[in-house]
Amino acid sequence: MNQSNYNKLLLILVMCLPLQAFVQESKVSLNGYVKELYMFYSPEIPIPGTDLDYLATNIIHNRLNFKWYTSKKFTTVIEMRNRLMFGNLVTKFPDYQSTVDVDNGLMDLSWISAQSTSWFVHSMIDRAYLDYSSCKWQVRLGRQRVNWGVNLVWNPNDIFNTFSYFDFDYEERPGTDAVRIQYYSGATSSAELVYKPGRDNAHSSFAGMYRFAKWDYDFQFIGGQAGNDWVRMVGRYSWCWFPGRNHAFRTPERRINPGNRGFGFG
Numbered sequence: 001m002n003q004s005n006y007n008k009l010l011l012i013l014v015m016c017l018p019l020q021a022f023v024q025e026s027k028v029s030l031n032g033y034v035k036e037l038y039m040f041y042s043p044e045i046p047i048p049g050t051d052l053d054y055l056a057t058n059i060i061h062n063r064l065n066f067k068w069y070t071s072k073k074f075t076t077v078i079e080m081r082n083r084l085m086f087g088n089l090v091t092k093f094p095d096y097q098s099t100v101d102v103d104n105g106l107m108d109l110s111w112i113s114a115q116s117t118s119w120f121v122h123s124m125i126d127r128a129y130l131d132y133s134s135c136k137w138q139v140r141l142g143r144q145r146v147n148w149g150v151n152l153v154w155n156p157n158d159i160f161n162t163f164s165y166f167d168f169d170y171e172e173r174p175g176t177d178a179v180r181i182q183y184y185s186g187a188t189s190s191a192e193l194v195y196k197p198g199r200d201n202a203h204s205s206f207a208g209m210y211r212f213a214k215w216d217y218d219f220q221f222i223g224g225q226a227g228n229d230w231v232r233m234v235g236r237y238s239w240c241w242f243p244g245r246n247h248a249f250r251t252p253e254r255r256i257n258p259g260n261r262g263f264g265f266g
Helices: 003-023 088-092 096-100
Strands: 028-041 055-068 074-086 110-115 119-134 137-144 176-186 189-196 205-214 217-226 229-238 244-250 255-263
Touching: 055 088, 088 096, 096 119
Parallel strands: none
Antiparallel strands: 028 055, 055 074, 074 119, 110 119, 119 137, 137 176, 176 189, 189 205, 205 217, 217 229, 229 244, 244 255
């Protein structure tokens, strides 16, 4: 999809959704926020290829969250973020824009809405899914957050939505294009299957997880395929946040990690 179509989609989203929220106040929710992040970097050694002794950038971040309760069982969700970036990092390094405008999903929902020599606006739809809930079943189709990790930093069981914890300005975390089926067998137990289609087998994933609580611990059993690797994991987590895991990855040719039992704090 070209940039002009994305700009039209953005304009329609901003202009029409408040009208829908007014007409169907009980069925539609629209909210968001605006925040600012300033970055200043002054290295001890001058930056190669420039006459700069520091780098600075300013990011004005706007988020829009749209939710439409289509019926008692169906919910439509679209969420996006818009970031205005400017500073000498943008001016002196034109390629910086291409490092920001990246979407690794099945659908490319990232684009540059506006730009100049000293600033640009990056827009991205990171949530776009249809949710179906009935009794103990929940099915979600589209771009969503599949959060299987419980630690703050190291989460080897987060095979669908890996992220850098250095990206602290992105509280919502990236989404993935997937189909997710969940069955809630009890108040503290559930089973789920997730399929993430990709452009090829190396970018596709399929896995299942069963979790339950017992003896003041939360247990997870995970198995499936992440790219070209077969995955199996067992994890337990206690109230004092002292987790233990056993996990392994296996390629079609050989086993690359013969099990790793680890304990860590998050």
